Amino acid sequence: MLKLVTFAPAFGAPSASPFGVKAICLLKMAGAEFEVVAGDPRKAPKAKLPMLVDEGTTIADSEDIRSYLEQKFKVDFDAGLSLEQRATSRAIIRMCDEHLYFLLVCDRWLIDANWEIVREKFFGMIPKPIRGFITGKIRKKVRNSMHSQGVGRHTVAEQLTRADKDIKAIMVLLGEKPFLFGDTPTAADASAVGVLSAMAGSPTKTMLSERINTDMPLIAYLKRVREALYP
Ligand SMILES: N[C@@H](CCC(=O)N[C@@H](CS)C(=O)NCC(=O)O)C(=O)O
Structure with missing residues (x-):
């Protein structure tokens, strides 16, 4: 298996x-x-x-x-899509995997209230006396890598503006359809649900999680993809 x-x-x-x-x-x-x-x-x-x-x-x-x-498995995750739709799908996947993802990392790791909870969830197995020291070093590494990547140089409000533009693009593409390219989930839905649901599931209320959790069509879309594709 x-x-x-x-x-x-x-x-x-x-x-x-x-x-x-x-x-x-x-x-x-x-x-x-x-x-x-x-x-x-x-x-x-x-x-x-x-x-x-x-x-x-x-x-x-x-x-x-x-x-x-x-x-x-001889499957095509973009079955039925035109060449133009396949190109759009690729761009959406890149946007989710290589841009929205880093905004999620900033939200989870660099916002203090979130980090307090994320640290315990991800690193609770580290013995308490050394947990703060070790996780502090890991967080510093993440902060530096977000700075190198570029998104870490923006304020939280600026990051939100960037996320919002991506999310709006996804919602324009979705339109009235159940999934991004029609009645059946495709590869782009798999990338979108991963990162957008993670943003929605932020352990504390942040500007980013609020952006998603107050967008009812987006929430309904994520629920549909989860029902179709989660184990
Ligand atoms: N391009 C990779 C990205 C995978 C990735 O960034 N994974 C993160 C978790 S979301 C990771 O393993 N981080 C551990 C580390 O950097 O030490 C993919 O699509 O699988």
Whole structure:
């Protein structure tokens, strides 16, 4: 059976990682039999999770997991889409995976009230006397990497403006359809539900979580995708 190694469930999602959620949704769409196990990114080929283990083969990165599943199960996660829609789908996936994701990281890790809860959820297994010291170092690394990435240089309000523009683009594309490209979920829905549901599931009320949780059509869309694709 296929084994998806990812971060444990958190904040109402089947994995703390939106990429783990995306991979779970793709596995479900492929009709694969799979189990989800919690793992350590340091042991993964690219030192990140998720990774998929199929007997002796390990596939790292949700994008490569997608390609692997497409080949193995002869599925097309964008079945029925025109070339133009496929191009749009790719752009949406990039926007979710490579922009909105980093805004989620800032929301979870850099907003103090959220961090207090995230720290206990993600690192509660570290013995208490050294937890503060170790997690402080990890948080500093995340802060530096968000600064290098660029989003960490913006204020929370500026980050929200950026997220809002992306979310509006997703909602324009969705229109009145149940899923981004019609009546059936496609690859873009798997990326969107991972990151947007994680934002909605913020442990404390933030500007970003409020943006999502007060947008009723968006909430209804996320519920639909979760019902269709979560295990
Ligand atoms: N491009 C990768 C990104 C995966 C990723 O960023 N995973 C994060 C969790 S959401 C991770 O493993 N972080 C651990 C670390 O950086 O040490 C994918 O699509 O799978």
